[in-house]
Amino acid sequence: MMIRVEGINKIFNEGTPQAFEALKSIDLEVAKGETMILSGVSGSGKSTLLSLIAALDKPSSGKIVVEGELISKLPDLHASAYRAKSIGFIFQHFNLLESLSVEENVIAPLINSGFDIVSIKQMAAKSMQSAAISHKASQQVKELSGGEKQRCAIARALVHEPELIICDEPTANLDRENSLKFIEILQSLHQRGKTIIVATHDPLFETLPFVSKVVHMEDGSIV
Amino acid sequence: MPSRILMNNAFLHFLTLLLFKQKGKHIGAVLISVIIIFLLSSVLFISSSLQNTLLGTLENQSDFTLSRVQAGKAINTPSDWLDKVLEINGISKVAPRVYGRYFFTPREKSFLVVGVDLFDEQSSKELQSLVKGLDLKSFLSTDSMLVGEGVKAFLSEHYYKDSFSFKTPQGSFKKVKIQQTLPSQTNLIANDMIIMSIDLAREVFGLGEDEVTDITFNVPNDAEWDNIIGKLHLLFYDVRVVEKREIRKAYENLYNYKGGLFLILYLVAMVTFMLILYQRYSMVYSTERKEIGILRAVGWSIKDILKLKFYETAVVVLVSFVLGVALAYLYVFIWDAPLLSQIFLGGANLPNQVEFVPVLEFGLLGSIFLFYAIPFLAAVLIPAWKIAVTPPKEAML
Numbered sequence: 001m002m003i004r005v006e007g008i009n010k011i012f013n014e015g016t017p018q019a020f021e022a023l024k025s026i027d028l029e030v031a032k033g034e035t036m037i038l039s040g041v042s043g044s045g046k047s048t049l050l051s052l053i054a055a056l057d058k059p060s061s062g063k064i065v066v067e068g069e070l071i072s073k074l075p076d077l078h079a080s081a082y083r084a085k086s087i088g089f090i091f092q093h094f095n096l097l098e099s100l101s102v103e104e105n106v107i108a109p110l111i112n113s114g115f116d117i118v119s120i121k122q123m124a125a126k127s128m129q130s131a132a133i134s135h136k137a138s139q140q141v142k143e144l145s146g147g148e149k150q151r152c153a154i155a156r157a158l159v160h161e162p163e164l165i166i167c168d169e170p171t172a173n174l175d176r177e178n179s180l181k182f183i184e185i186l187q188s189l190h191q192r193g194k195t196i197i198v199a200t201h202d203p204l205f206e207t208l209p210f211v212s213k214v215v216h217m218e219d220g221s222i223v
Numbered sequence: 224m225p226s227r228i229l230m231n232n233a234f235l236h237f238l239t240l241l242l243f244k245q246k247g248k249h250i251g252a253v254l255i256s257v258i259i260i261f262l263l264s265s266v267l268f269i270s271s272s273l274q275n276t277l278l279g280t281l282e283n284q285s286d287f288t289l290s291r292v293q294a295g296k297a298i299n300t301p302s303d304w305l306d307k308v309l310e311i312n313g314i315s316k317v318a319p320r321v322y323g324r325y326f327f328t329p330r331e332k333s334f335l336v337v338g339v340d341l342f343d344e345q346s347s348k349e350l351q352s353l354v355k356g357l358d359l360k361s362f363l364s365t366d367s368m369l370v371g372e373g374v375k376a377f378l379s380e381h382y383y384k385d386s387f388s389f390k391t392p393q394g395s396f397k398k399v400k401i402q403q404t405l406p407s408q409t410n411l412i413a414n415d416m417i418i419m420s421i422d423l424a425r426e427v428f429g430l431g432e433d434e435v436t437d438i439t440f441n442v443p444n445d446a447e448w449d450n451i452i453g454k455l456h457l458l459f460y461d462v463r464v465v466e467k468r469e470i471r472k473a474y475e476n477l478y479n480y481k482g483g484l485f486l487i488l489y490l491v492a493m494v495t496f497m498l499i500l501y502q503r504y505s506m507v508y509s510t511e512r513k514e515i516g517i518l519r520a521v522g523w524s525i526k527d528i529l530k531l532k533f534y535e536t537a538v539v540v541l542v543s544f545v546l547g548v549a550l551a552y553l554y555v556f557i558w559d560a561p562l563l564s565q566i567f568l569g570g571a572n573l574p575n576q577v578e579f580v581p582v583l584e585f586g587l588l589g590s591i592f593l594f595y596a597i598p599f600l601a602a603v604l605i606p607a608w609k610i611a612v613t614p615p616k617e618a619m620l
Contacts, residue, residue, distance in 0.1 A: 056520055076524055
């Protein structure tokens with residue numbers, strides 16, 4: 001099993017009057033090469049669960065095991081290394097460095113990888129090609145359209161060849177045409193054997209032939 | 224080969240990229256830093272240069288000056304005291320001096336008249352080194368004088384182009400030819416100075432032939448200084464002996480005091496600037512915060528973030544420091560510090576155009592650097608660290 005989530009709880013502002021239980025006893029399993037859709041309305045806990053799987057945050061209790069490694073309690077250095085090696089995260093708001101160009105954004109995850117800049121640029125070129133954004137390599141991110149920004153974010157997520165691709169509401173800021181292009185890229189990633197988790201409430205995803213599992217979330221629980 | 228390795232270093236590449244692409248973010252900090260460093264370095268350069276020149280001049284002067292006092296005020300000293308002083312063991316190079324201020328009453332300005340015994344070997348040697356090419360014989364054959372640039376300008380303004388008539392205490396006039404102007408490098412000490420023969424100076428001040436204003440002498444053995452002063456007080460009762468080290472201390476205190484005032488201003492400016500920086504980098508919704516969050520999300524560790532911020536800030540700090548110090552050097556030693564020099568020399572009797580002799584104290588520059596670089600780094604790195612330790616998801620919001 002690629003990912004095993006066991007009894008995960010996440011409480012924000014724990015121990016204060018503003019405490020909020022975002023995830024309640026989540027159990028989940030995702031097999032290697034599987035494409036899973038997490039559906040549910042905004043605030044149902046999808047993004048929180050994704051950030052825990054990507055080690056961007058820590059659960060209040062429970063455990064998450066990815067490829068045999070317990071990532072829910074990793075110290076910063078190991079969590080960062082795990083993200084740098086195994087995770088490709090595509091955010092709803094793209095989260096790109098606006099002052100840099102497409103290529104410069106794409107190379108960012110590899111800067112501390114130990115590769116020299118020539119090799120890194122070769123890897124970035126390959127990744128930009130997969131995401132169909134090579135023609136905009138030297139363009140400033142702030143000058144791109146929403147769809148182009150999304151493809152830049154995809155190239156960045158793929159540059160280090162991660163095994164697990166996590167997408168958080170990837171089509172929320174895209175029109176239908178760009179959403180379909182994104183799905184095409186996702187399909188090619190699936191064909192390359194990547195494990196993919198997509199949190200979305202976009203109905204386009206639910207009927208996709210390569211989706212192996214749709215998990216519905218509501219009020220912090222899987223229903 | 225090493226430069227090629229550096230060029231290929233991904234971290235350096237990314238650091239350079241961020242510095243160039245986000246130069247707008249750093250320009251404000253660099254500008255303010257350059258101004259602060261420039262002002263502080265200028266003040267310290269001026270103060271060091273002045274101290275250095277004055278103390279250098281002092282080095283060539285006698286160890287002690289003895290003058291007669293009455294009711295706490297200096298009065299004329301009998302010249303036969305010279306022999307009595309010379310009789311004390313341990314004393315050497317005893318010389319008479321006629322020295323005092325001549326007041327130009329209509330404009331309430333004064334000149335420092337120094338009478339030099341040109342037959343005294345040391346005095347004539349010092350004068351020769353001060354005014355290259357001076358013909359001592361012709362200088363002594365007429366009633367003539369050497370004047371500082373300030374005196375020359377002032378007298379010219381009042382139509383005394385070639386000579387000036389001193390009014391003696393007896394009411395008569397003594398016409399003295401202006402032989403030569405002292406070189407501008409001596410302006411700091413000699414701007415309002417007039418050098419003439421000791422006999423001529425006696426005439427100008429109305430001193431008798433057997434009188435001088437004071438007597439100078441050396442005591443080569445430092446350990447004997449206090450003994451000698453004691454002996455002089457026993458011998459004459461009514462004398463004041465001024466040590467060279469007292470004058471040295473007075474000079475140091477004067478410029479340290481002025482420099483100290485600027486140091487306080489510098490500290491106030493630095494604290495304010497650091498608070499602004501700290502606040503800027505701590506801003507909850509700053510682009511800085513988002514940038515750190517994004518880098519963390521794509522796999523950068525807290526250590527990587529701090530390393531990036533450290534080098535980024537170090538470049539800003541170094542560039543500002545080098546620019547600030549270089550500008551200060553040009554301003555003080557090439558352009559002679561217009562405006563600021565008047566703060567140091569503003570109390571001067573006559574308008575003075577000083578040429579500052581370059582003095583670089585690396586200890587001092589190092590201190591400025593540390594006092595500037597450490598707070599600057601802290602003002603950037605502490606907020607950066609605070610952001611880096613928050614979950615990336617929160618930082619990206």
